[in-house]
Amino acid sequence: MAYKLSEGSLEIIMNGGLYDKPVMQVLGSKKIQGSGSNDRFRLLVSDGKHSHSFAMLATQLNELLISGELSDYSVVQINKFVTSVLKNTGKGEKRVMIVLDVSIIAPGTEVGKKLGNPQNWSEDSVTTSAPAPTPMRPTPQAAPSLGNSLGNSFGNSLAKPAAGPNLDSSMLGSQMTHPIASLSPYQNKWVIKARVMNKSDIRTWSNARGEGKLFSMDLCDESGEIRATAFKNECDKFYDMIQVDKVYYISRCQLKTANKQFTTLKNDYEMSFTPDTVVAECMEDASALPTVKYDFVPISDIANKNSDSILDVIGVCKFASDVQELTAKTTGKLLKKREATLVDQSGGAITLTLWGNEAEKFDASSNPIVSAKGARVAEFNGSKSLSCLASTMLRCNPNVPEAHRLRGWYDNGGAGMDTVNISARSGGQSGGSGEWLTFSEVEARRLGAGEKGDYFTLVGVLTFMFADNAVYKACPQDQCNKKLVDQENGLYRCEKCNREYPNYKYRLLLGANVSDPTGDQRITAFNEAAEAILGQPAADVGRMSEYDKSAYTQLFEEVKFRTYVFNFRTKMETYSDEAKLKTTVMSAKPVDYRDANAKLVKSITALSGIQV
DNA sequence: CCCCCCCC
Numbered sequence: 184m185a186y187k188l189s190e191g192s193l194e195i196i197m198n199g200g201l202y203d204k205p206v207m208q209v210l211g212s213k214k215i216q217g218s219g220s221n222d223r224f225r226l227l228v229s230d231g232k233h234s235h236s237f238a239m240l241a242t243q244l245n246e247l248l249i250s251g252e253l254s255d256y257s258v259v260q261i262n263k264f265v266t267s268v269l270k271n272t273g274k275g276e277k278r279v280m281i282v283l284d285v286s287i288i289a290p291g292t293e294v295g296k297k298l299g300n301p302q303n304w305s306e307d308s309v310t311t312s313a314p315a316p317t318p319m320r321p322t323p324q325a326a327p328s329l330g331n332s333l334g335n336s337f338g339n340s341l342a343k344p345a346a347g348p349n350l351d352s353s354m355l356g357s358q359m360t361h362p363i364a365s366l367s368p369y370q371n372k373w374v375i376k377a378r379v380m381n382k383s384d385i386r387t388w389s390n391a392r393g394e395g396k397l398f399s400m401d402l403c404d405e406s407g408e409i410r411a412t413a414f415k416n417e418c419d420k421f422y423d424m425i426q427v428d429k430v431y432y433i434s435r436c437q438l439k440t441a442n443k444q445f446t447t448l449k450n451d452y453e454m455s456f457t458p459d460t461v462v463a464e465c466m467e468d469a470s471a472l473p474t475v476k477y478d479f480v481p482i483s484d485i486a487n488k489n490s491d492s493i494l495d496v497i498g499v500c501k502f503a504s505d506v507q508e509l510t511a512k513t514t515g516k517l518l519k520k521r522e523a524t525l526v527d528q529s530g531g532a533i534t535l536t537l538w539g540n541e542a543e544k545f546d547a548s549s550n551p552i553v554s555a556k557g558a559r560v561a562e563f564n565g566s567k568s569l570s571c572l573a574s575t576m577l578r579c580n581p582n583v584p585e586a587h588r589l590r591g592w593y594d595n596g597g598a599g600m601d602t603v604n605i606s607a608r609s610g611g612q613s614g615g616s617g618e619w620l621t622f623s624e625v626e627a628r629r630l631g632a633g634e635k636g637d638y639f640t641l642v643g644v645l646t647f648m649f650a651d652n653a654v655y656k657a658c659p660q661d662q663c664n665k666k667l668v669d670q671e672n673g674l675y676r677c678e679k680c681n682r683e684y685p686n687y688k689y690r691l692l693l694g695a696n697v698s699d700p701t702g703d704q705r706i707t708a709f710n711e712a713a714e715a716i717l718g719q720p721a722a723d724v725g726r727m728s729e730y731d732k733s734a735y736t737q738l739f740e741e742v743k744f745r746t747y748v749f750n751f752r753t754k755m756e757t758y759s760d761e762a763k764l765k766t767t768v769m770s771a772k773p774v775d776y777r778d779a780n781a782k783l784v785k786s787i788t789a790l791s792g793i794q795v
Numbered sequence: 796c797c798c799c800c801c802c803c
Contacts, residue, residue: 388797397797414796445798455796511801518801538800563803572800638803752803769803 186258186289186298188231193304196266197235197278206288208298209257210234212248223369224248226282231299237279241365242451244282256291258298265361265373283365362406366438367452374434376465377402377409378472381576382427384540385418398422401448401574402433405473410446410453411436417456424462427578430469435459447557447574475556475576479585483531485569486605490562496569497554497585498525499593501532501602502618502785503547521545522568524618525553526602528592534568534606536561541577550593551579552586565633568606599791619782622702625753631764636754641699642774644746645716649694650739653713654725656687664690664710689725691717697749706751708768715771717742747771748779 192205211227224245226238240248247253263284361373381401388394396419399412411433413421425431436454446453477495480488488494503523511518521542526532535555537545556576558569571577580586589597620628620639630637658665658677667675667687674683691713697706708716717724717738727735750769755762787793 386797386799388799390797392796395796399797412797442798507802509802511799514799514801516799516801520802536802559800570800573798574800750803 184289186294188229188258188298190230190232190299193228193230193233193235196264196280197304199266199278204260204262205230206258206260208294209253209255209259209291210297210301211236211255212240212253223367228280229298229301232301233304234301235280235304237277239279239281239369241281241283242367244285247285247287252290253285253287254291256294256296257287258289258294260286260288262286265365265370279369281365281370283362360404360432363402363404363409363450364406366409366454368438368440370438371435374432375402375404376430376432376469376472377404378430378469378474379425379427380408380475381574382425383573385422398425400425401576403473405471407450408448409450410441410448411456412453413456413460416458417460421456421460421462424464427576428474430465430472432461432463432465434461475578477554477556477583477585479554481529481531482525482527482533483529483603483605485531485533485560486567488560488567490560490567492560493557493572494560494569495554495556496525496533496535496558497552497581497583497589498527498533499589499597500524500547500551500553501526501598503545506542519543523547523553524604524606526593526597526600527589528597530600530602532602532604532606534604536568536570537577538571541571545579550598552581552589554578554581554583554586564635564637566606598788619748622699622704624701625704626702631753631755631766633754636752638750638752638769640748640750641697642746642748642779643697643699643704644744645695645742646698646703646744647696648739648743650736653693653717653739654689654691654721654728656725657690659684659686659688689721691721691724693717704751704764704766706749706766706768708771712768712771716745716747716768746774748774 186208187206188208189202189205192202192207195202196205207228207230209226210229213225213227215223215225223242224240225236226240227234227236228238229235244253253259261282261284264280264282266278266280359374360376361370363375363377366373366375379400380403383399385396385398387396395415397412397414398418399410402409402411435457437457438452438454441448441451441453477497479497480494482496482498485494485496500523504521506519506521509518509520510516519539519542521537523535523537523545524532525535535553535558554577555569555571557572558575559572561568561570618640620630620641622641622643625631625639625641630639655666656669656675657663658667658680660677660680663677663679665677665679667677667684670676670683674685675687676683690710691708692710693708693713693716695706695708695716697704710721714721714724719727719738724735724738727738749771751766752769753764753766756765757763
């Protein structure tokens with residue numbers, strides 16, 4: 184049988200032209216050292232007229248060679264390929280062809296010999312041979328280096344949109360962009376057309392090697408996904424431009440091996456923007472480019488998921504807390520978070536914690552549909568909630584069928600449906616998201632029954648205070664707050680430090696009763712919380728108790744029957760066979776009536792389904 | 796060149 188090779192196709196391709204599905208013969212292959220398991224293979228290919236050893240097999244096709252399916256003398260049709268120019272090869276520029284998809288027309292064993300008499304094609308042929316023959320389809324003939332000319336074109340169009348007779352983005356079809364899966368450090372001239380799946384906040388760093396700022400983004404196309412990071416100048420240059428869900432042409436980034444420890448994206452490489460990087464938004468229809476794929480878990484099912492598992496969720500945001508600031512224990516970093524309560528048709532409600540910029544920007548006032556791909560299940564005090572990671576793809580009112588279904592459900596009665604808050608069953612900041620509970624709800628939910636105790640917020644009135652023992656003389660050591668024993672000789676003994684001191688500090692330990700319309704509770708307020716309740720520093724309260732008893736009594740009279748927004752921690756403890764809730768004041772704040780009224784209105788709306 | 800993903 185005679186095999187017909189696409190004579191002359193190599194010359195076209197190696198001149199940067201396009202040739203549709205050339206048929207070639209493989210004359211040899213050679214393994215070149217890749218990093219780790221990423222071996223790559225170089226092929227010697229022939230079109231019958233020329234042979235060329237600068238063809239490389241895309242790594243995803245390695246198996247063809249390893250299995251022997253592709254071997255010497257095989258005749259193949261190259262369905263998909265890209266070329267790129269390598270610099271610094273020692274012999275000037277070298278163009279390589281990367282084979283992305285092949286069909287084997289005849290196995291090497293069947294062909295058994297070299298077809299024709301191909302001459303070794305060299306880079307010199309470019310200048311000695313005639314210009315490339317007419318390609319198979321309209322092609323950028325003025326573009327001996329595809330990536331380069333596209334890059335220039337972007338540069339021009341960014342500077343002056345109407346410029347450039349050569350190429351504009353409307354001419355950029357899929358033929359001319361490179362699949363993300365084909366990118367590697369071996370190729371430096373390429374253009375990808377990619378959708379932004381996720382974009383990070385700007386982060387700064389400071390370490391022994393210096394300091395700076397960066398942001399990163401996750402890109403995808405039909406072939407795969409890759410992370411790109413923009414540092415310093417590039418961070419400033421591109422942060423505002425890059426928008427989630429939009430599609431961009433991107434060229435001239437630096438590729439490097441991805442550290443798998445820090446990414447879940449399916450790519451062996453990641454890229455960094457460089458001063459030469461060009462980004463141009465794709466203005467034509469890019470609906471063919473994949474969007475984020477979801478695998479939503481019904482909210483009520485999340486209660487059965489393991490902690491730390493990663494999942495996708497979508498729900499109506501029924502409620503969101505204010506932004507709270509906190510300090511990370513391990514890093515000392517100042518963090519901002521907001522807790523959004525999501526509900527869906529499963530009848531479940533769950534808290535989703537947003538961080539940083541996403542927390543600040545979030546607006547729950549219109550009860551948006553919120554979706555999160557890759558949120559992490561967290562467990563606190565035995566209850567499940569979700570937390571966003573840097574890799575989580577968060578969307579408000581995403582254009583997906585589930586979102587439209589939820590909107591319809593919520594606006595037609597779903598808002599009034601009873602939900603089971605799986606983030607509040609037996610722990611956590613109960614009621615989630617800054618919701619206020621009553622004592623009867625605390626009882627109904629059996630808060631405090633768990634191992635670690637439960638936190639909740641409640642508006643209550645101080646109905647009684649144990650004023651007599653509210654202040655004591657404490658060990659003056661910084662970390663030691665032990666009550667001192669008066670030695671009656673001007674010295675005070677600390678049993679914990681096993682030392683005597685001539686001095687002491689006053690600390691507060693206030694026992695009290697708090698009531699709300701549904702019940703009451705014996706509570707304890709330690710130093711800072713008690714100072715907040717009394718509105719006086721412990722030192723002043725101590726002086727009053729010792730030197731101005733009437734002022735001391737007056738202080739407690741004034742505070743009695745005041746209303747506070749309390750944050751409590753409660754835990755069941757057993758004293759001499761009797762189980763009792765031990766409830767501690769974590770914080771006590773005066774009521775902000777504006778905020779309180781807003782909460783009541785929200786609650787009325789949620790319960791009645793009627794917009795107030 | 797980062798690599799943190801936090802808290803009650």
